[in-house]
Each structure stands twice: as structure tokens, then as C-alpha cells.
Amino acid sequence: MASSRDGYSWTEKQGLKSGVPCIGTIQPPTNLDRASTEVFDVIVVGAGYCGLTAARDLTTSGILVADNPGSRLGLRTLLIEARDRIGGRSWSSDIDGYSFELGGTWIFWGQANVWREILRYQMQDELVSSYDFSKGLNKYILVNTERAQHFTHEEEDEMMESGLRKLVNVDGEYGKRVIPFPHTAAFTAEALRYDKMSVADRLSEIKDSLTPNELSGVEAFVLLCSGGTLETTSFFEFLHWWALSDYSYQGCIDYLVKYKFRGGQSSFAIRFFREALASGNLSYAFNSPVAEIDDTKDFVTVSTRDGKQYRAKRVISAIPLQVMNNVVFNPPLPSGKRTAASIGHVNQCVKVHAEVRNKDLRSYTGIARPENGLFYAFGDGTTPAGNTHIVAFGGQNGHFDPEDNIGTTARKLQGLVPMDIERLVFHNWSKDEFAKGAWFFSQPGLLSNHLGDMRARHGKVIFGSSDWALGWRSFIDGAIEEGTRAALTARTDLAPSQLKGKL
């Protein structure tokens, strides 16, 4: 299996190694003829789930002119990607027969867009649960500066649910009145108000009602979601996650951290890519960071950093918000979009996988507050070697670069629970120039001021990203939602005029 440049792995024997195996690495990186001067129907910039969905939908479907049945169906599409692999912020590495998820991981059947694809590719029986509460150390361990307390998982659930319900219960209906319908761009008046607040603001309102352990749990859970700080986390956006998760802690667990692919996210993403490829309509160029998108002529010209130029009738930009201002747009992006991009999101999640020799840790969950760098962790699987796979999360609070000093990283893991580490696997999203952070999470005000700006098209350039999805924003589901929307927009644009009203 080819390795991506992305990611790190460490074992005592091997030391720290940059680049990990990934079935989503595409070799050779392009199928373009060097001399090609084709004007594509659509160029898709970015091969994460949004771009992959758009490329698949465009290449495999299209509009036939009704009175010209011989015309070609399916749109000629060029997929341009800065990295050497598909998947964007969701990708997995297969090491010794086991998948480590370097980015977005979990999906659930209540997420319409991703679940539809899982059914479509008949992968519903390839899911595994991250949790297994049948092993020895079947505990929730809450570490703070004074001590480590052990609880059963039932006690964990009770504390988390009780704390979170106090956090979200701004309306006597646990957030349901504020966000009755979590799949719309329309904000209720109350929702607007809560987007002006941070979670820190909200916590200061209710802190007297929370027990110290509830507060620790709530803080850790919110920071797990946002990857920011309590001050930079929009309270509305947290409520939105809560609403999407059926307004319950159990829903949060089911939706956010439970089911993953046995073969890893890249085993799913590759299905989209292969299907697009099988259409015969897909060209692609990996290792091709985009420098400029020029929409001042009949066709849009996309220039890469290495000086290549490609032309198309439409461009779908699946460039993440956080790095959008790295690309020159001509004409310049409208100020709302530029402002949103310069504000960016707050998520500097640090996700570290540890393969450990402690079998009992399979059933462990725990948090360490307030300042351990890695503050939330749980048993995430059992490797073929019989070791336990622990996944641990940090964020903006006490942010660190795990590759800088493996000893420090190991100590932060030990700060959660003692473990005998055999292997570490991680990707540094904060230093990733094509992401500059992990999944989207908004600071107060960004969504109510700029969601519409982020979603708007700009001339012949259509913008799609999980970062501004309506429903499962920040999730794989939202990326597919947006890829679907972007492809349909381009397809409608390019339809013969007599068909436009009919789609």
C-alpha cells in the first residue's frame, strides 16, 4: 500500500516516522495528458468528501439535451487536490492490518447524506463500535489537579447527561425551542442570541448549578466538540450539534463517537473516487496546490502553484474556510466571504492514537482537566496483535505538536491513565497547510453573520464544504450534503436553457 506524506507513526524500534500507509493515496498522481488543453465542464478543487461527492455526481450523471439524444451524458470533470491522497480531513492509515483514523471518523445512520452513501455502497455491515464495555478496567477515570476518581460508565453517563442538560436547557425544552429544526439556514431569534454567546458565557450563568465533576465533564465534552477554548466556542454551534444529536447525551454518543468503518474512512472515500473514475469522465491531478482561480473570462482558469493552468465552464471550490484566503480569486471574493475566511474557525484539535499493551484499557474512558494537553480519551479498538487502541484528544487549550517530543506526548497520554505504549499514530492538523486546523467549529458571531456569505457562489465559482453545511456542518455528512448541492448547482447551470426549469 502506498504511503501518504501526511501523518506520523512512532514505535520504539522505528522511532518517529513521517508519512503513513493509506489506500487513499493516488498513484500516479495524475491521469492527465501533459499536452491536454481540454476545457472541462467542471473543475473541482479539493478531494475531501465534498469534492469527491461532487466529482462523482458530475461525472456519472448529467443532462441529455432532450432533442439531441446522441449528446454525451456526464460532465467532464477535473479533480485537483493539493495532497497526494483523497479524503481531506477524513482519512485512515492501515498499519499491520488495523485502521487508525487520522481525522474524521464516526458516522451514524441518522446522518442522511453519509448513511445514504453507506447503503448505496452496501457497506452497512462494515461498521464497528468504538466502545466495548466488556473488559477489565471498565471505568470512567476523571483526573483533575488533585486526584483521579474512578466511576462506572453508568455513573459517567449520569454525570455527563445531567451536566449537559443543564448547559443546554436555556428554554425549558433542552434546546428544542431554540433550534426546533436543525437543517435550515434560518436562525430563530433565540438562536441568533446564543450565537453571540460563548460556552464560557453560558457556563458562567449556570456554574452554581453544576457539581465540580459535572463541570469537568461538560467542559471536556464541549472542548472535544470544538477543539477551541470555552471562550472561542459559539454556544449556538454547540446547541446545534446537540439538536442534531436528538437533543440528548445518548444521541451525542451515538452520532459523534460510536460507529466507524472497520477498514477506515479511506476504504469508504475510495468508493466515490473509483465510481467517478469508472465513468470515464474524470481527470485528476494530485500534488497540485491551487494558487489562483480566475473568473474574468468565458472560462474559469485554475492555476496551480507549479504553474499549470486548467480551464472549465464552472469551478467547485471545496477549499476549506481556514485556507481559502491562501488562494487568489480574481475578481476578488466578496468582502463577506473574505471576512469569514479571515475569521476562520477555532478548532485546533490534537488527535493521538496509542496502541498500548494494556488489554484492560479497551473499556476505559476518561478525561483529564484542566491542563493535560490531551483531555479526553477512550478505548477505540483492539489491534490484531491483541493490543488496545486508545484515542486521545487535545485542542487549543494546552495545544502542542505531538511530533515535537514523543516523550512529552507519551506523558500527556499517561496523564489520562497509565499505559504501556507500543505505537503512536497521529496527524498534525494545525501544521497542515491545507487545513490549518481540524473540523470547522465557529467562534461566537461567525455563523449568524456569515453563514450565507460562506454558502454563496461567486460568478462561475460554486463553494461547497462541510464548513458551511446546513445540517451536519463540520461532519462527513455535511461534506456530502455540500458536494451534492454543489454538483447539482453546476449541473443545473450547464443544462440547456430549455431544461433549466425542469430540474
Add this chain to the structure above:
Amino acid sequence: MASSRDGYSWTEKQGLKSGVPCIGTIQPPTNLDRASTEVFDVIVVGAGYCGLTAARDLTTSGILVADNPGSRLGLRTLLIEARDRIGGRSWSSDIDGYSFELGGTWIFWGQANVWREILRYQMQDELVSSYDFSKGLNKYILVNTERAQHFTHEEEDEMMESGLRKLVNVDGEYGKRVIPFPHTAAFTAEALRYDKMSVADRLSEIKDSLTPNELSGVEAFVLLCSGGTLETTSFFEFLHWWALSDYSYQGCIDYLVKYKFRGGQSSFAIRFFREALASGNLSYAFNSPVAEIDDTKDFVTVSTRDGKQYRAKRVISAIPLQVMNNVVFNPPLPSGKRTAASIGHVNQCVKVHAEVRNKDLRSYTGIARPENGLFYAFGDGTTPAGNTHIVAFGGQNGHFDPEDNIGTTARKLQGLVPMDIERLVFHNWSKDEFAKGAWFFSQPGLLSNHLGDMRARHGKVIFGSSDWALGWRSFIDGAIEEGTRAALTARTDLAPSQLKGKL
């Protein structure tokens, strides 16, 4: 707007009238050239959501032979339908600017397949809630042989939740251990056991723990789901609905009876049809009941009752289980499939809409047990004339044909709550020769014995229907799940051999 032959409406002035307006009525009924002898890629039999999804996916997407870029994409598809309209068991009638849902009605964002389509067609802001608890008679009225009791909706929720939780709590986890993953064909051992039981069997185990009002509520709710009797309702299948609805009564309300389209289901179904049509690849023949499907030659031949014959490389049969044995298959269907079809399902739901002059009934919900014919009803909307729209349900228990005697039908409505009826709208699903009942609901044993049989293909004939979906079986979501699967199966079949492994 054209009228369908299906459905009935009644007003005092107009009397009983057969056939109601429906935007899903297709006129003229065919776009086929009389002389056409085309061999289609695929014939889809049945234009409900499964068939519509399959036809759309087939006509708008396809596989281009990689080394023959000039070849046509999209599969030539013929959609054959017995009725004069699309939608099958889900269709709506627009009367005086208001939509009445004659069949399947409600959808929810946790239903992946249908929600993906709603987002794709950007219809998420066209939903309305059936419930509005802001009006005068804001009550749950429970009628039994002795009396009518009035409760608040909070009391209703408490009674229903308490009763249903007792019903489903066979495992100490409210069904979650029995059905941990409701989207698979694999049954747990416990699930198998509960598919041998009826809800009546289960109720006899727990009847001492239910209050009389809880029992009435539980019975009414189960019968609302199954349209059968307590004895013919598989306890497993009810648990499966419960599991799909997030294992909670609130989930049941959200998923099963809350959100519907302002413009009716036919406003959604027509989008699939129009998109398929815009591909230029769709032929269709309505008013064309199929008599025989012959798969003994190179191409499959579909013969209609009026003596026409059509040929295709593959056939997708979206014929409902209940009427499958009306069609002659050659070679005959395998015995498992024939047995399943002869067992059929148990749902003889009677659904009656009443437009009533009582404005206060907008906030009414109620049940009438045990023998009112219409046993479950609630306020479902306000018409442009300012009247209240009440929807009422009956089933196999005390089954009746609403068109037989309007006075009797009105009395059954009055048996729920006094109302001043201006208009009635309904469709008689039991007398509908192309449905012979409403949505699929299984008797004990059918699913554990025959789900695999129902799903299996038979030579070049692929079987798709909500009746045997894995997830939201019986629902619009399940129909789309199955249409997606059937289309992808046909498409993979017809792919050039060198591409087969790649999809």
C-alpha cells in the same frame, strides 16, 4: 390540475365523488412511439418512490466504457405503471389550495434516504408540522366503551411513553439489546425469538403492569403502526420501528407523524420523475398493469394486460409484495418468494381526512378503543378556508370501506370527538387492486423466514420495494433505499466486464 382515478372526496353539496386532483397524474399516459421496438436497458415496473428512484438513477447515471469515451452514459429506461399517476402508496391531492395525503405522509431528517433527497431538491424549507398545540381544545381525548376522558398532551405523552416502554423493555435496555443496529438483514437470536411473537403475545406477558389507559394507548399506537390486529402484528417488527425511532416515544412522534410537505408528497415525487425525464433517457407507460414477466430469453419481456410487450436487458420489479402473485413470472418465482407473497402483509389501514368547521380541534389528539373503526386521530392542519383538518386511522379491527356509507364514516369520526364535517377525502387501499392494503407490516415469522427471499433477485429480474427494505421498511425512506439498491444492481450488471470490480 389533472385528476387521478384513485381516491374519493365528499362534501354535502357535491356528494361522494370518485377520483381526486393530483399533480402526480401523468398526461398523456405515455411518451412511447406506438411503433417502438426498442430493447431498453432496464424496465422498471411500478412508479412509487422505489421505482421513481430507480428510474431516475438509471436514466441520469451510467457507466461509460473507459476505452470508448464516445459511448452513451445513462441507461435507456422504461417505467411501466398500472395507475394513472406516480407515487404508488404515497400520493397527495390538492383540493382548494390544500394538500391531503392519501397514503404515506411523514418524513424526518433522521431518515437517510429520503432526507438526502429532500436536501438534494432543496425542499427542506417546504416542510410543515402536523401538530399545533396552540389552539382551544388542546386535549388528548381517550374514548372507550364507558366514557371519554380528557387529558393534556403532557399527560398523553407520559401515558404513551410509560406504556410503550413497558411493551418494548424485554431486555432491560428498551429493545436496544434485541435490535442494536436496525439497518441490517442479520437478526440477533433474541430478535428471531420476538419475530415469532405477536404484540398480543407480548401484551399478555405484561398486561398486569399496564394501567387501563396505558393499555388503550399502547394498543391504539401499535395498531396505528401495523394496520392489522394485535394478533397479526409481529412484535419484532414493532420493535424494529421503535429501534429506528431512537428507542423512544418522542422519537416515534418525530419520525412517524410529525413533518410533511406543505405541497404534499406528490410535489416531492414529481421531482424524481421530472429529473428522469430531463435526462432524455426515460420512456414511460402509465395505465399499463403488467400481466407477465418472461425471463427465458436473452432479453426480459414484460407483457401488459392490454397485450403490449416490452423488452429490456434487466427488469426492476417494484411490485408490492401483496400483489406480486398477480403477475405471472416465467420461470416461476422461487418458492420462498412465492410463499412470502402469498402470506403478504397485514396492513389494512383505513385513513380518512375530515375538513371540519371546529377551529379548536386543530390541537386535538385522541383515540377510541376498542371498536370504533377509526381509532386514532389528530389535528393535521388548517385549510385555507380556516377549517381544521383532522386525520383519522382505522385498520383490520372493525375494518370498513369509507365510501360505502358516508353517514357511517361520519359517525365513526364523531366517535372520536364531535366534529362538524365539511369535507371528507380518502383512498380505499384495501380495495385498491394494485396495493391490496397500505404500507407493509409483517405478521409473526414472515421476516425471519422470508426477508432474504423477498430481497433476492431472480435471474435478470431485480426486486426492489420498501416492503423489504433493511432500514425504514414500509416507509418512503425504505422505498428510496431500495430504488437506489436496485438501480445500482442493474447498473453494475450492465457495466462492461472490465469495470465490474471497480464499482
